[in-house]
Amino acid sequence: MDHALRALNRFGLGARIGERRGIDDPQRWLRQQLDGDPPRAAVPDTATPEAIGDALRALRPAPGSNQARQEARRRIVSIAAAEGRTALILRATSTRPFVERLVMFWSNHLCVSAGAKVLVAPLAGSYEREVIRPHVLGRFEDMVLASAEHPAMLVYLDNFQSIGPGSRAAQLGRRAGGARGLNENYARELLELHTLGVDGGYTQRDVQELARLLTGWTIGGLNNRPRTSGQNPGAGGRNPVGAGLSGPLRFTFEELLHEPGTKTILGARYGTGLAEGERAIRTFCRHPSTVRFIARKLVAHFVADDPPEGAIDRVARAFRESDGQLRAVAETLIDLPDAWSEGTRKFRTPQDWLVAAFRAFGASDVPERAMPILRQLRHPLWSPQAPKGFGDTTQEWADPDSLLNRAELARTLTRGLAVRRMDPRALADVVDVASDDPLPRLLADTSIAADERVALALAGPAFQWR
Numbered sequence: 001m002d003h004a005l006r007a008l009n010r011f012g013l014g015a016r017i018g019e020r021r022g023i024d025d026p027q028r029w030l031r032q033q034l035d036g037d038p039p040r041a042a043v044p045d046t047a048t049p050e051a052i053g054d055a056l057r058a059l060r061p062a063p064g065s066n067q068a069r070q071e072a073r074r075r076i077v078s079i080a081a082a083e084g085r086t087a088l089i090l091r092a093t094s095t096r097p098f099v100e101r102l103v104m105f106w107s108n109h110l111c112v113s114a115g116a117k118v119l120v121a122p123l124a125g126s127y128e129r130e131v132i133r134p135h136v137l138g139r140f141e142d143m144v145l146a147s148a149e150h151p152a153m154l155v156y157l158d159n160f161q162s163i164g165p166g167s168r169a170a171q172l173g174r175r176a177g178g179a180r181g182l183n184e185n186y187a188r189e190l191l192e193l194h195t196l197g198v199d200g201g202y203t204q205r206d207v208q209e210l211a212r213l214l215t216g217w218t219i220g221g222l223n224n225r226p227r228t229s230g231q232n233p234g235a236g237g238r239n240p241v242g243a244g245l246s247g248p249l250r251f252t253f254e255e256l257l258h259e260p261g262t263k264t265i266l267g268a269r270y271g272t273g274l275a276e277g278e279r280a281i282r283t284f285c286r287h288p289s290t291v292r293f294i295a296r297k298l299v300a301h302f303v304a305d306d307p308p309e310g311a312i313d314r315v316a317r318a319f320r321e322s323d324g325q326l327r328a329v330a331e332t333l334i335d336l337p338d339a340w341s342e343g344t345r346k347f348r349t350p351q352d353w354l355v356a357a358f359r360a361f362g363a364s365d366v367p368e369r370a371m372p373i374l375r376q377l378r379h380p381l382w383s384p385q386a387p388k389g390f391g392d393t394t395q396e397w398a399d400p401d402s403l404l405n406r407a408e409l410a411r412t413l414t415r416g417l418a419v420r421r422m423d424p425r426a427l428a429d430v431v432d433v434a435s436d437d438p439l440p441r442l443l444a445d446t447s448i449a450a451d452e453r454v455a456l457a458l459a460g461p462a463f464q465w466r
Helices: 003-011 026-033 049-059 066-093 097-109 124-135 140-148 151-156 168-175 185-194 204-213 274-286 288-302 309-321 326-334 350-360 370-376 400-416 424-429 439-444 450-459
Strands: 217-220 250-253 263-265 268-270
Touching: 003 026, 003 097, 026 097, 026 326, 049 066, 066 097, 066 124, 066 350, 066 370, 097 124, 097 288, 097 326, 124 140, 124 151, 140 151, 140 185, 140 274, 151 217, 151 250, 185 204, 185 274, 204 263, 204 274, 268 274, 274 288, 288 309, 288 326, 309 326, 350 370, 350 400, 370 400, 400 450, 424 439, 424 450, 439 450
Parallel strands: none
Antiparallel strands: 217 250, 263 268
């Protein structure tokens, strides 16, 4: 096994031709990538916070607004496309690919879905940029709290519409003949998917109490009409909602919507207000069930679909002893003997496969058709079908239809990446194959057209593993 290629492909996002020869100590190379702040992601010109806010407000119901809403939908498609392409370019060109893989992992763990709701589509890129990236080497609880307070998550799991049954807003709504009620979606996924895990020891009662505690966590700036006199804008909140006619969307705490009284969650008592909800989230992030759940998921991603218990123990200990510092957790992943074992393999997801192809060709840009290719591969960026995110096991991605799809799309890629300018034999430098593997002979066979040899390599067994 070539340890440099293991570092480049398993921990990174795919080797570039010739890159492995510059890595004399793969573990040190990975640790060096953890130094300093996480790499920043550019904000596309069409995806400024103000542009996103304007497009989403134009979708909100308003008299005579059909044409404006159609234009808003076009802007949303443009924003989402620009965000996706920008993210893929960064992954394809990064000199710190281990950090970029961590960004991808945590973005999928605390996922939102652009395909689930039109309001999420223009926010998904900013969510990764503003929530995941700044905290990817920081504290886990800071990342989860930033996720809870981002408009993308508030919309995706409906918490921005949740109203406490005993709140002043609910009382006013009942007098008017109707009102929205309590929404448990985010509270449930926060416990089941983001922190404790499905077997983490919570009950349905805990979910209900947490949902009550998180009422009033909503979005400021989404409304496209000013408030009329007599409407209460809330009090004591962060970034009060106000008129919402311009500017970016912001998290706000609306006391008017918040459930009064004491709530008991996992045996702990919480009062009212924003700070109590934040305290609860930080408590969940430190819970022993969370530590074990996160450790298992990380080891499954970086080592094997069936993660070794000893490796889980080591990562869990690093998480616990560092108080959830993700840089320390990442360093522990690098040092896991199982991660460097000949017997452990991880199958490339479609996103992994596509980014690895771009990196193998030394691409400095990503074509616009990259996003449609990911859709064809059933792995569109920031668009899982469920809040649990995309899986990354062999069983989920190595079915015959998926492999055939990769083979067909490999030809599309080779036509678009000007492979005639490269020697196909060089591709043997980015995959770890045995000395008797037929791939090098195939790549050297000049009786086969160069682009066909490259396509066969991308579709072949060796390139499917990281």
